Amino acid sequence: MRPLVPPFIETLKPYVPGKPIEETEREYGISGVIKLASNENPLGPSPKAVEAMRKAVDQVHLYPDGASYYLVNALARHLGFPVEQVFVGSGSNEIIELLVRTFVTPEDDTLLCAGSFLMYKVALQAHGRPFREVPMKAGYRYDLEAMAKAITPRTRLIFLANPDNPTGTAFGKAELDAFVAKVPPDCFVVHDEAYFEYCDLPDYPNGLEYVRKSPNVIAMRTFAKAYGLAGVRVGYAVMDSKLVGYLNRTRMPFNLTSLAQVAGVAALEDAEHVRRTVTLTQQELRKLEAALPKLGVDVPRSYTNFVFVDFKRPAQPIYEALLRKGIITRPVPGYGFPNALRISVGLPEQNDRLISALKEILA
Numbered sequence: 001m002r003p004l005v006p007p008f009i010e011t012l013k014p015y016v017p018g019k020p021i022e023e024t025e026r027e028y029g030i031s032g033v034i035k036l037a038s039n040e041n042p043l044g045p046s047p048k049a050v051e052a053m054r055k056a057v058d059q060v061h062l063y064p065d066g067a068s069y070y071l072v073n074a075l076a077r078h079l080g081f082p083v084e085q086v087f088v089g090s091g092s093n094e095i096i097e098l099l100v101r102t103f104v105t106p107e108d109d110t111l112l113c114a115g116s117f118l119m120y121k122v123a124l125q126a127h128g129r130p131f132r133e134v135p136m137k138a139g140y141r142y143d144l145e146a147m148a149k150a151i152t153p154r155t156r157l158i159f160l161a162n163p164d165n166p167t168g169t170a171f172g173k174a175e176l177d178a179f180v181a182k183v184p185p186d187c188f189v190v191h192d193e194a195y196f197e198y199c200d201l202p203d204y205p206n207g208l209e210y211v212r213k214s215p216n217v218i219a220m221r222t223f224a225k226a227y228g229l230a231g232v233r234v235g236y237a238v239m240d241s242k243l244v245g246y247l248n249r250t251r252m253p254f255n256l257t258s259l260a261q262v263a264g265v266a267a268l269e270d271a272e273h274v275r276r277t278v279t280l281t282q283q284e285l286r287k288l289e290a291a292l293p294k295l296g297v298d299v300p301r302s303y304t305n306f307v308f309v310d311f312k313r314p315a316q317p318i319y320e321a322l323l324r325k326g327i328i329t330r331p332v333p334g335y336g337f338p339n340a341l342r343i344s345v346g347l348p349e350q351n352d353r354l355i356s357a358l359k360e361i362l363a
């Protein structure tokens, strides 16, 4: 009998998401559990997005607009790009999948940074597309020089998470300029800006400016983080219109639900909600970055809404001790960091609770 699946599926490790609150409360017999595991917005969604979804819910017997017309137009206006250059997906995860399926063949090669966002690898492997991983450099940082050296004539697609998940580090314009200059025109660079709104690196490269200059650069963002819409799945990417045309051929006809479309439009209009979110997050991030190193752990400066805490010893027991205290964080062994936890910035009282819990556990 033939194997049920090809070898690349047999060896595929599923993506492990953050543990849900209800499951943790049931397993540990506790209540008041907080989740600092998936980089969600602790202030919740924009009330305007909630109201828009409420109004749209009566119409869910109808198929959604397959073109996501209003959302694409709102984004195009907001970003200052023609609508032909804007593509929306059911989360940026769908866009990652589509880029892999549409532009990479099994004969091509792709490049990733080892230890960076796992979904790139999962999407590539799930489709039997080859990939090579270039190690990070000191400080948990992308090594763009080494990545540029690793490019071959077969390299078709390169994923860059900037800021990075799970390390929270970021690289600047000079590094990206030098990198993009070395990438051949038939190789695509995906600049994943999932934490764009949070990033306060002074020379942070806005991917949109690169898209204007280079037809092989794709800038990707999401409504899942600062916009607080992780549960409805809305992401978008800006790229050359020819590429958008191909993605529109390979995507599912109704890839965004009607609720996701109206939520995205409304959230985009609520700039105040994003501002409030970013202000609170950065304030709390500085608090965590000041408090945690005093406990003897290594915390690189974060440009996101989470901290990467390197305990310099196995993190699994610390993760479990935190669970017993009702705090869900995110172990990252699958990324190659068995000694670290990724911890999302929560509300002030949640972060205080995390700091005291870690103090007790590490004492």
Ligand SMILES: *Cc1c(COP(=O)(O)O)cnc(C)c1O
Binding pocket: 039, 090, 091, 092, 093, 094, 117, 161, 164, 165, 192, 194, 221, 222, 223, 224, 225, 230, 234, 235
């Ligand atoms: C959270 C995240 C995404 C967003 O995923 P969605 O599918 O939009 O929820 C994309 N890239 C990185 C690096 C992320 O951390």
